[in-house]
Amino acid sequence: MTRASLDKQPHEVAAMFDDVAAKYDLTNDVLSLGQSRLWRKAVARAVAARPGERVLDLAAGTGTSSLPFAAAGAYVVPCDFSLGMLREGKRRHPRLPLTAGDATRLPFADGVFDAVTISFGLRNIQDTQAALRELLRVTRPGGRIVICEFSHPTWRPLRTVYTEYLMRALPPVATAVSSSPDAYVYLAESIRAWPDQAGLAARLGKAGWAKVAWRDLTGGIVALHRGVKP
Template identity: 55%
Template sequence: MSRAGLDKNPREVAEMFDGVAKGYDRTNSVMTLGFDRRWRDWSRRVLDARPNEKVLDLAAGTAVSTVEYAASGAWCVAADFSVGMLASGAHRPVPKVAADALRLPFKDNSFDAVTVSFGIRNFNDTVVALQEMARVTKPGGRMVICEVSTPVWKPFRFVYMRYLLKLLPLIAKFVSSNPVAYSYLAESMATWPDQRTLGELISQAGWEDVAWFNLTGGMVALHRATKPKPKAEPEAAAEAAEPTA
């Protein structure tokens, strides 16, 4: 069984998720006490996918969330670096693409919206991934990220960091096809930036109107942002402002 290191080597990350693909959805529900469904529902609401829009669901895993976004009438594609994860979701009726988040195989300005749930912390260069997400999003398009974060209530934050994260690998021994991988997942959760720091990284990558709100006391946070529209040239803006006869 394999696990990735905190340097997040792409090959190791892909192999690790190939190893947890079998039974991954069931394991998620057990490990989160069913809260994963609630978090996905909030992501769907905030993304607000609309009929005929094109949506990229990045690090989509078995495409559980992709199917939920597609129920809106949008055309949604599931992209993931782990072929094993995509294969485990082969029965779900959405297009699937094996893709590296740092070099997405899509043209500029291809999507109306892009989203990633519990995957961005596994990319070995967060800012580059955010820049790639911006590249393939249309100007004015939106991004939603659902990811683990830092509990805001200090007593709960202490228990979460000191005890709950350490329980994950132990629970995984009973429910996961690759329990050793959950040692990495717990470590990556403990070292992941807090809400404000991730918001700053999103801005640094070129997104605007960055905002976030907490779910489950900040154990998970939703970040949303918009890709800036091109600024009008000064002459064109002046002509548009001139009154017509």
């Protein structure tokens, strides 16, 4: 198999991310037309990490997404299931406590984090509901979750242009800048198959999160979902 199917077999998805680890952050900047940096800033503001807090950054990849939380004085744990990503992250950020972990069976005790967050990773997990329940388990009562994920543009003309970009422009651009363009064909297909904003909010509520809300970024291409552990 040259790319992970939408069945999202964990070992296949992990191997795919292993292959793109070295150029992952650069490729994302190019493919998102620079928007990925703005999205990371929005996540950091939404998490609002404070000094002394414990933050879990799930699907952290190379750890780039974890840096704002560390800069805010929080103790951040970047966690990912791709060993290739973690190795690249350790090379770049040797002080971060990068941790290997399966999102559906996290290697942490109950209620140890003040905040948990995952950016552009929930879509790649085979059992989304199990991951949302696991994130709830490791969060303290009153703690918060922030999810940044691709979503559905709310303006129809933008939705049409975006869909065309995903399926026609993204693969050739990925071929030019990525070491594994097949991974970005999977990316496009997985985005199209992902639920809309209300659909993800419903999944959060079903997993036990309270006060669920979302905010659209870039016209709904990306959405920030938030919730609180009762």
